[in-house]
Amino acid sequence: MALDVNPDQIKFYNYDFIVTDSINKTRGENSVIWDDTPALIRKKNSTVNTNYVMVQSMFVVDTDDKMNWNLIDETKTIGSYKVQKATTRYGGRNWTAWFTKDIALSEGPYKFRGLPGMIFEIYDDRDNFKFSLVKSYKMQKTYETFSILENLGGQKPVKINEAKLRNLMLDNYNDPLREFKEQYKNNTDPNAHFWVMGIEVKRPEQMKELSDMMQKSIRKNNNPIELDKAIKY
Incomplete structure (x- = not known):
């Protein structure tokens, strides 16, 4: 997955979309891929997510995803960063997150945000889902996702509830x-x-x-x- 932390927006989507988009631009092609992994955009510091969903056609659904976090006085090290434990209940699951105050971004993967620092790792207590920060890049400019999200294959999504x-x-x-x-x-x-x-x-x-x-x-x-x-x- 890719988490784009931009000046005004946060985007979360499958990294394979970037790979396909790069191939399209290099070869002048227009291949389209989509799967059931989450794809969403939200304004920075907002809890409202615009979710992109494919059901025969492409749709967008806005959801307000507020979370209440419990900060735990427990720390560990991930790479060279000291991270702190936090827990929340969201979406019918109990989640454990590890975040660092060394990166002053109150963001994380999927819809998870609102902690006093960047989330490096988060997982549910059923061991069904786990997100871990693997690599980070500082981009010179915002990566353009118009052809892989907002207008997939030339199809503008329809907004529904x-x-x-x-x-x-x-x-x-x-x-x-x-x-x-x-x-x-x-x-x-x-x-x-x-x-x-x-x-x-x-x-x-x-x-x-x-x-x-x-x-x-x-x-x-x-x-x-x-x-x-x-x-x-």
Whole structure:
């Protein structure tokens, strides 16, 4: 993951997006990648996050994510930095963070912020998620993410609320191949090939089995960072 701490904004997204963006610029290509890792932007010193979510199409959802921290009188060393322990309950999980007062940035990975220093490490007590600072770079200018976040592949995201997002995710689960089936049905190219989850679709009768496979995958991976927002499929 990449955490961009800019003069006015904080951005958090998959580092692979940067790699793909660099390749696109070097080769003059327009490849698009997206996955289920979190991608968000917030104003500096704000608790309001703009979350980018792909459900068939790209959407943005604003959430206000205030956190109450408990500072613990316990320290350790990470690299050459002295870090202090802090805990919070957020998103239905108990979190432990280690932050340093030596870097006066009240920011951290994902939506975690508000401590008197930069978060170097944070993890939940179920050992499901752990974020650790691996490398840091001082950039000469703000890294432009327009083509990998704000306008992914030329698609401007549609702003919706959390309730609408939940309904869209349920609809997507109930018919995960909805858009694919339309493309397959309307295809007029006899040489076209269609693939779902690495399986080539050669006849309409495969749709039911593939839909079941996709639903099984959605249920299996239904473990969001904010566990209290997990959808019961």
